[in-house]
Amino acid sequence: MVHGEAWTIKEFFVYPNEYIYWTIQIVMYPFMTGLVAGAFVLSSLYHVFGVKQLKEIARFSLVFSFALLPVAMMPLMLHLQQPQRGIEVMMTPHFTSAIAAFGIVFTTYAMIVASELWFVYRKYFVDTALELRQLGDKRTPVQNFRHLLYTVLTLGAWDVGEHALEKDEKAVKFLAGLGIPVACFLHGYAGFIFGSVKANALWMTPLMPVIFICSAVVSGIALCIITYVVTMELRKLIYAWQRRNKPYLPSTEELKSAELHVVTMTTKYLVMFLVLAITLELLDLIFRGYTAVKSWDILRKVIYEKDFTKIFILQYGFGNLLPFILLLLPRLTIRRAVAATLMVLVGVFMMRWNVVIGGQAFSASYSGFMEYVLPIWPHDMETFKEGFFGALMVLLTPYVLFYGLTKVMPVFGLKEDSH
Amino acid sequence: MINRRDFCKKALLVAGGLAIPLTALEIFNPRRLRAEKSGSGKVRWVFLVDTHKCVGCGLCVRACKIENEVPYDANVTRTWVERYVVTKDGKIHVDSPKGALDGFTSTKIDQGAEHPLEIRNEDIDKAFFVPKLCNQCDNPPCVQVCPVGATYQTEDGVVLVDRSWCIGCGYCIMGCPYGVRFFHPVHRVAEKCNFCYHRISKGMKSACVDACPFGARRIGNIKDPNDPVTKIIMTERVAILKEEYGTKPQVFYLGLSREVK
Amino acid sequence: MKNHVLRPLFLVIGVVLLFLAARTVLVPADFGVHERGYMYGWYRKGNEAEWKAVKVKYKTVAYCKECHRDKYDDIKSSPHANIECENCHGPALGHPDDPPTLSIDRRREHCIRCHARLPYKTSGRGDIRGINPLTHHVEAECTMCHYPHNPKREVKK
Numbered sequence: 001m002v003h004g005e006a007w008t009i010k011e012f013f014v015y016p017n018e019y020i021y022w023t024i025q026i027v028m029y030p031f032m033t034g035l036v037a038g039a040f041v042l043s044s045l046y047h048v049f050g051v052k053q054l055k056e057i058a059r060f061s062l063v064f065s066f067a068l069l070p071v072a073m074m075p076l077m078l079h080l081q082q083p084q085r086g087i088e089v090m091m092t093p094h095f096t097s098a099i100a101a102f103g104i105v106f107t108t109y110a111m112i113v114a115s116e117l118w119f120v121y122r123k124y125f126v127d128t129a130l131e132l133r134q135l136g137d138k139r140t141p142v143q144n145f146r147h148l149l150y151t152v153l154t155l156g157a158w159d160v161g162e163h164a165l166e167k168d169e170k171a172v173k174f175l176a177g178l179g180i181p182v183a184c185f186l187h188g189y190a191g192f193i194f195g196s197v198k199a200n201a202l203w204m205t206p207l208m209p210v211i212f213i214c215s216a217v218v219s220g221i222a223l224c225i226i227t228y229v230v231t232m233e234l235r236k237l238i239y240a241w242q243r244r245n246k247p248y249l250p251s252t253e254e255l256k257s258a259e260l261h262v263v264t265m266t267t268k269y270l271v272m273f274l275v276l277a278i279t280l281e282l283l284d285l286i287f288r289g290y291t292a293v294k295s296w297d298i299l300r301k302v303i304y305e306k307d308f309t310k311i312f313i314l315q316y317g318f319g320n321l322l323p324f325i326l327l328l329l330p331r332l333t334i335r336r337a338v339a340a341t342l343m344v345l346v347g348v349f350m351m352r353w354n355v356v357i358g359g360q361a362f363s364a365s366y367s368g369f370m371e372y373v374l375p376i377w378p379h380d381m382e383t384f385k386e387g388f389f390g391a392l393m394v395l396l397t398p399y400v401l402f403y404g405l406t407k408v409m410p411v412f413g414l415k416e417d418s419h
Numbered sequence: 420m421i422n423r424r425d426f427c428k429k430a431l432l433v434a435g436g437l438a439i440p441l442t443a444l445e446i447f448n449p450r451r452l453r454a455e456k457s458g459s460g461k462v463r464w465v466f467l468v469d470t471h472k473c474v475g476c477g478l479c480v481r482a483c484k485i486e487n488e489v490p491y492d493a494n495v496t497r498t499w500v501e502r503y504v505v506t507k508d509g510k511i512h513v514d515s516p517k518g519a520l521d522g523f524t525s526t527k528i529d530q531g532a533e534h535p536l537e538i539r540n541e542d543i544d545k546a547f548f549v550p551k552l553c554n555q556c557d558n559p560p561c562v563q564v565c566p567v568g569a570t571y572q573t574e575d576g577v578v579l580v581d582r583s584w585c586i587g588c589g590y591c592i593m594g595c596p597y598g599v600r601f602f603h604p605v606h607r608v609a610e611k612c613n614f615c616y617h618r619i620s621k622g623m624k625s626a627c628v629d630a631c632p633f634g635a636r637r638i639g640n641i642k643d644p645n646d647p648v649t650k651i652i653m654t655e656r657v658a659i660l661k662e663e664y665g666t667k668p669q670v671f672y673l674g675l676s677r678e679v680k
Numbered sequence: 681m682k683n684h685v686l687r688p689l690f691l692v693i694g695v696v697l698l699f700l701a702a703r704t705v706l707v708p709a710d711f712g713v714h715e716r717g718y719m720y721g722w723y724r725k726g727n728e729a730e731w732k733a734v735k736v737k738y739k740t741v742a743y744c745k746e747c748h749r750d751k752y753d754d755i756k757s758s759p760h761a762n763i764e765c766e767n768c769h770g771p772a773l774g775h776p777d778d779p780p781t782l783s784i785d786r787r788r789e790h791c792i793r794c795h796a797r798l799p800y801k802t803s804g805r806g807d808i809r810g811i812n813p814l815t816h817h818v819e820a821e822c823t824m825c826h827y828p829h830n831p832k833r834e835v836k837k
């Protein structure tokens with residue numbers, strides 16, 4: 001079977017070799033990188049611009065951003081026909097291609113996030129390593145392993161004096177500042193990958209990178225809010241249970257008000273970026289309609305007829321307008337914020353879908369259409385990778401990674417933390 | 420203040436860094452980068468299609484598939500033939516069932532998932548066939564977008580794919596405005612028409628040119644002023660496909676109609 | 681301990697150097713910028729030869745007529761003169777060594793590529809004599825009545 005044939009339905013005249021070659025994984029790719037970038041920007045708002053209210057969520061979103069990082073690569077690897085050769089992007093990069101710099105930008109970014117994490121957690125690493133060292137021979141094998149791990153993680157920098165910690169703080173600030181442009185670049189440039197394809201009438205617009213950045217930030221913030229709320233709920237449960245023996249833990253009410261405060265603050269930023277993203281998208285649409293070049297005939301059919309539900313109902317209506325109203329209504333509650341942010345996530349996902357799949361919904365001959373039928377039950381590797389379960393796997397991996405990371409770098413309940 | 424120990428450490432580091440050969444840093448050499456773009460070679464392959472002559476038999480498609488080892492029944496092909504039927508109501512009907520691998524044997528227009536369309540003979544204003552293949556563009560966007568240098572243009576203008584280097588990202592497929600590229604069903608890498616590079620470099624013609632009984636397809640060297648194909652291109656009214664993309668396609672058409680996509 | 685701040689940077693530099701070293705080993709020596717410059721000519725030179733080495737399957741009529749002169753003369757004096765032998769007899773490949781005999785395509789589907797009647801006045805197709813394949817002697821192979829090398833001649837029974 002030819003790649004793409006399993007999920008493409010052709011209608012009217014489509015060139016014989018045209019199929020939906022870029023499928024759900026390429027929808028996931030900008031969606032996931034968007035989350036990475038968004039999460040990082042959120043954490044930087046605190047570190048760089050000193051938005052105090054975001055202190056709680058800052059460290060959280062930094063770790064989360066790190067957990068998301070490898071997952072931004074995953075959809076790409078899943079979509080390559082020869083994933084084992086993926087490293088060639090670094091070996092023989094061809095920089096006239098928008099994809100070529102991906103490897104380099106991505107690793108740079110990964111290194112920045114990793115270093116920033118190191119500075120944020122260095123004191124914790126040192127403390128823990130020293131604590132475990134004191135146990136001496138009484139260490140269990142697990143403790144032995146942890147001792148080794150933390151010792152390595154300190155990179156031999158044991159000084160946790162006031163002076164050294166101050167330096168750490170400066171480094172964090174520097175890295176967070178450096179990370180913002182890199183994060184935006186990483187993502188805006190995902191937009192460039194599409195925007196620069198001159199063969200595709202829907203993709204080719206210089207606005208694409210900017211639109212991608214804005215929606216990235218939106219989705220990143222939205223995801224952080226949701227994950228934050230979920231973890232807070234879990235903490236409430238756990239604390240309520242533990243408080244019987246440890247009465248000094250914060251009470252449910254305290255947690256709740258703190259939580260609401262953080263969520264309200266964060267949604268303000270969410271709304272800001274949301275407005276920006278929608279404005280740009282609408283501008284693009286209006287411009288296309290007004291200039292009505294050759295491709296507009298077929299684009300109009302795709303946008304207003306074929307994909308109407310996906311674009312206007314799911315993306316703009318359910319994913320943008322509704323949450324916008326929900327977030328702006330006075331007296332925001334946690335529940336409403338969560339509902340709205342979930343919708344925003346759906347909206348951003350639909351936006352990616354409508355760009356990636358919508359861009360392939362019409363033939364380059366402008367006289368036929370292609371429809372993508374998402375493979376649900378996989379019957380071979382291909383339909384798994386580029387089907388529902390492949391996407392699900394990509395969606396769930398960051399949580400598994402996040403769980404693993406928090407074992408090494410706890411996000412909550414650090415004693416007197418500086419950052 | 421730098422103390423001796425620190426100094427030693429740093430000196431070692433610098434020395435270590437220098438030990439890495441400079442060539443390791445050479446991602447590309449700027450001097451070679453300026454290498455002449457138009458090339459100094461004596462050959463630049465071009466193609467000439469005479470749409471007046473094509474009758475839609477699809478023998479070219481068949482020969483191409485066998486010659487270039489693209490599985491015969493797979494629904495992808497390096498070259499194909501399109502049929503255009505323009506009816507009295509101004510509608511343009513286009514089809515290319517299986518790329519015209521078995522030619523056009525019915526008056527019904529294939530419409531993919533829609534029902535085939537029967538067109539009455541008396542409704543037809545004009546009908547004709549147009550063969551398509553890779554344009555071996557002078558500014559091949561497919562090559563420009565390949566992230567790893569797996570597809571490239573040779574000095575004689577043919578765009579090739581390195582099957583052992585292609586990562587299968589599909590960016591080149593997206594980048595070609597002519598829908599020429601696809602994934603090879605067996606090798607699972609990007610695949611495209613290469614003017615039968617193994618034949619033309621041996622002095623033969625491409626398989627499709629040889630297979631066409633009507634002389635609708637011809638291949639030539641535009642740098643050779645005495646080449647009959649060159650003469651036609653230079654002296655007659657030829658057209659190219661989708662000029663607006665700036666790809667500078669090198670497949671020239673005689674009798675190209677405005678309906679052709 | 682002075683300037684622990686630079687530790688991650690050293691680590692990063694180390695990784696980059698390791699990578700660059702690996703790169704010299706892993707990238708083929710003939711990979712580089714060739715005639716068409718970096719934009720269009722960034723590739724592994726050796727691949728050109730690999731493409732040139734692809735086996736030729738269709739040997740063209742020039743090859744066939746060396747042995748089958750009679751058949752060649754036969755078809756060259758008929759309206760089918762321009763049809764290459766291999767279009768119906770299949771690619772010669774290494775014939776007569778490999779394969780010793782070729783498989784001839786006598787299917788109706790093969791003939792109706794041209795001879796299914798399509799009444800297109802504006803295309804050469806309209807001038808070719810044709811039939812309706814759905815009604816014209818559906819059960820028979822064309823070659824039972826029509827001699828393919830020269831359709832004007834009676835078929836030898």
Ligand code: SF4
Binds near residue numbers: 554559561578594595
């Ligand atoms: S026609 Fe398409 S595949 Fe061929 S050179 Fe041009 S862009 Fe590349």
Ligand code: SF4
Binds near residue numbers: 566584
């Ligand atoms: S599919 Fe292969 S040839 Fe095409 S852009 Fe990707 S790596 Fe290059």
